[in-house]
Amino acid sequence: MAGVTLRGVRKAFGPLQTIHGVDLDVGDGEFVVFVGPSGCGKSTLLRMIAGLEDVTAGEIAIGGRVVNDVEPADRGTAMVFQSYALYPHMTVGQNLSFGLRMNGNPTADTERRVAEAARILQIGPLLDRRPKALSGGQRQRVAIGRAIVREPEVFLFDEPLSNLDAELRVQMRVEIARLHGELGTTMVYVTHDQTEAMTLADRIVVLRAGRVEQVGRPLDLYDDPVNQFVAGFIGSPR
Ligand code: ADP
Ligand code: MG
Numbered sequence: 001m002a003g004v005t006l007r008g009v010r011k012a013f014g015p016l017q018t019i020h021g022v023d024l025d026v027g028d029g030e031f032v033v034f035v036g037p038s039g040c041g042k043s044t045l046l047r048m049i050a051g052l053e054d055v056t057a058g059e060i061a062i063g064g065r066v067v068n069d070v071e072p073a074d075r076g077t078a079m080v081f082q083s084y085a086l087y088p089h090m091t092v093g094q095n096l097s098f099g100l101r102m103n104g105n106p107t108a109d110t111e112r113r114v115a116e117a118a119r120i121l122q123i124g125p126l127l128d129r130r131p132k133a134l135s136g137g138q139r140q141r142v143a144i145g146r147a148i149v150r151e152p153e154v155f156l157f158d159e160p161l162s163n164l165d166a167e168l169r170v171q172m173r174v175e176i177a178r179l180h181g182e183l184g185t186t187m188v189y190v191t192h193d194q195t196e197a198m199t200l201a202d203r204i205v206v207l208r209a210g211r212v213e214q215v216g217r218p219l220d221l222y223d224d225p226v227n228q229f230v231a232g233f234i235g236s237p238r
Helices: 042-050 092-102 107-121 136-148 166-183 194-200 218-223 228-234
Strands: 004-013 016-026 031-035 057-062 077-080 154-158 186-190 203-208 211-216
Touching: 004 042, 016 042, 016 057, 016 211, 031 042, 031 194, 042 057, 042 077, 042 154, 042 186, 077 136, 092 107, 092 136, 107 136, 107 166, 136 166, 166 186, 166 194, 194 218, 194 228, 203 218, 203 228, 211 218, 211 228, 218 228
Parallel strands: 031 186, 031 203, 077 154, 154 186
Antiparallel strands: 004 016, 004 057, 203 211
16 A cells, blocks of 8 residues: 655646646545646546646655656556546456456466456346447446556546436445545545545645645535635535
């Protein structure tokens, strides 16, 4: 397991400054949720932690190791996106094992990891199906399963439930909480859903235009937002 540290992290896309110096410590095993309006930089921050975007300035460390120059595959992170992007021609089992097989992971270990992910997500009976024969919620489970089989030190979720209908979103939220409870792995989770943030987070990070507006435990932010902007995002009555 590993925490994540951001020190003075900035991001520019050409002349456009997007992230303006973010400092943050995510504890080992902590569940931290990023919230903020569309375009405030939530995905960019997550992608920089994953190594899918370069850091323009500052430092990112995972488990105490600076990873600015470490390849995405070697960071110990696994990311779950809003779009499932499952391989349509492969079965669920093949979708789960594909990355490990490509990396030359030993077959027995791959099988063990796929079985474990299937157990955790209760998708064992679906392993021989193809994605088109799955419901939206089942597809999202497979997408999370693909992250689990990597046995990451840090899970990164970018609005993983926003394509699901309201009822399924609640179900999957409970699943993700259970996953965190069972594995105890560090999680950084982006959402624009207040309920998701309030119920999942150990701490919430409220972002505004590329800066951290406030960080705190859900009830502390609710009871004591630093300003109207935070209050609006957390849903506190003021
Ligand atoms: P959020 O996930 O909070 O909606 P993003 O991190 O996607 O926000 O985007 C933050 C800002 O960075 C936005 O202004 C967006 O237009 C810009 N941005 C994101 N990715 C790129 C890119 N590849 N090139 C240029 N600008 C980008
Ligand atoms: Mg985004």
